[in-house]
Amino acid sequence: MYKTPFHTKDISKNSFLVTGGAGFIGSHIVEYLIKYNAGKVKVLDNFSTGFKANLQPFINLSNFELIEGDIRDFKTCNESCRDVDYVLHQAALGSVPRSIKDPISTNEANVTGFLNILKASQENNVKRFIYASSSSVYGDSPHLPKKEDNIGSPLSPYAASKRVDELYAEVFALNYKLSVVGLRYFNIFGPRQSPSGPYAAAIPLFIFAMLNNESPFINGDGEQSRDFTFVENAVQANIKALFADISIAGNIFNIACGERTTINDLFNIIRTASGTHTIEPIYRDTRDGDVLHSLADISKAEKLLGYKPQVDIKKGLEITLNWFKENYSHQKE
Ligand SMILES: NC(=O)c1ccc[n+]([C@@H]2O[C@H](COP(=O)([O-])OP(=O)(O)OC[C@H]3O[C@@H](n4cnc5c(N)ncnc54)[C@H](O)[C@@H]3O)[C@@H](O)[C@H]2O)c1
Numbered sequence: 125m126y127k128t129p130f131h132t133k134d135i136s137k138n139s140f141l142v143t144g145g146a147g148f149i150g151s152h153i154v155e156y157l158i159k160y161n162a163g164k165v166k167v168l169d170n171f172s173t174g175f176k177a178n179l180q181p182f183i184n185l186s187n188f189e190l191i192e193g194d195i196r197d198f199k200t201c202n203e204s205c206r207d208v209d210y211v212l213h214q215a216a217l218g219s220v221p222r223s224i225k226d227p228i229s230t231n232e233a234n235v236t237g238f239l240n241i242l243k244a245s246q247e248n249n250v251k252r253f254i255y256a257s258s259s260s261v262y263g264d265s266p267h268l269p270k271k272e273d274n275i276g277s278p279l280s281p282y283a284a285s286k287r288v289d290e291l292y293a294e295v296f297a298l299n300y301k302l303s304v305v306g307l308r309y310f311n312i313f314g315p316r317q318s319p320s321g322p323y324a325a326a327i328p329l330f331i332f333a334m335l336n337n338e339s340p341f342i343n344g345d346g347e348q349s350r351d352f353t354f355v356e357n358a359v360q361a362n363i364k365a366l367f368a369d370i371s372i373a374g375n376i377f378n379i380a381c382g383e384r385t386t387i388n389d390l391f392n393i394i395r396t397a398s399g400t401h402t403i404e405p406i407y408r409d410t411r412d413g414d415v416l417h418s419l420a421d422i423s424k425a426e427k428l429l430g431y432k433p434q435v436d437i438k439k440g441l442e443i444t445l446n447w448f449k450e451n452y453s454h455q456k457e
Contacts, residue, residue: 144215146174195237223282280413314355354440380420
């Protein structure tokens with residue numbers, strides 16, 4: 125992965141804080157920054173959904189620091205942001221169903237935690253604050269493809285939390301001149317995405333089930349569609365957002381591939397690639413809070429960030445499947 129860099133600037137004198145760096149997307153950002161000799165990479169994570177194993181290759185490096193702590197604690201955020209140039213905020217509790225079951229925990233991590241790290245970034249004069257938002261903020265808007273300025277009402281506490289984050293980021297840009305960039309991720313997938321627990325995402329669940337000769341569940345009739353995006357594209361967006369020459373206000377971008385795949389098609393692609401031709405999915409009820417179709421217009425990120433997805437869904441699934449074949453045993457823990 126990351127055969128050529130997404131940045132041109134020398135980052136050997138810069139320090140970066142990746143919150144949620146032990147998680148799926150965060151650990152890929154860390155991997156990229158370390159690969160390209162970042163001066164210092166700090167990770168702040170409480171391991172609620174992340175894994176120490178995701179950081180194992182970096183743990184003994186002199187330019188890496190792990191802070192085991194919680195973004196719900198402002199003091200921890202403030203100390204973590206000390207002497208940091210750039211913050212890449214990935215820590216949050218993901219999952220729409222989790223947020224419906226437990227909106228308080230989602231709010232604490234995704235809103236209170238977000239505000240803590242945002243305020244700590246401002247107090248420590250970070251050069252730019254990049255944060256993970258979500259396509260879920262489009263909510264009940266029927267328009268396709270989704271354009272940044274045309275959102276609907278959120279359909280879940282998770283979506284509401286991400287929308288609140290965007291509003292806070294906007295007012296911090298306005299009131300404190302903090303340079304903020306929000307990335308609305310659309311269904312990111314790839315190596316290290318966890319197939320464990322009740323809130324795992326479709327792709328790792330499908331792959332994990334099929335590698336174990338089991339039938340995965342599909343919610344609804346499977347004709348709902350998503351803009352599945354390989355994680356390397358999300359890393360590219362984060363790195364380009366760090367150094368893009370953009371004004372400080374209103375910086376929210378769709379990060380996706382700009383292609384739509386139904387869940388049934390996704391199942392078929394993975395089934396063919398994994399060689400498990402006889403497995404059939406088990407269809408069950410639709411889930412509350414889920415949107416029916418999702419497809420991004422990525423022209424704003426292309427134009428202003430220079431973002432250009434390099435790995436399409438087929439290639440990304442091939443890489444992910446191979447990774448699961450080699451590694452899935454440790455994810456079972
Ligand atoms: N994966 C996707 O498809 C997707 C889509 C849209 C948005 N996002 C957002 O991207 C970000 C990263 O998602 P991911 O898929 O890598 O999830 P993940 O669960 O793998 O990573 C999240 C990380 O944050 C950490 N964390 C959670 N609460 C914390 C807290 N209170 N203090 C410190 N650390 C905490 C977890 O331990 C974990 O390592 C999240 O903000 C998520 O909402 C992800």
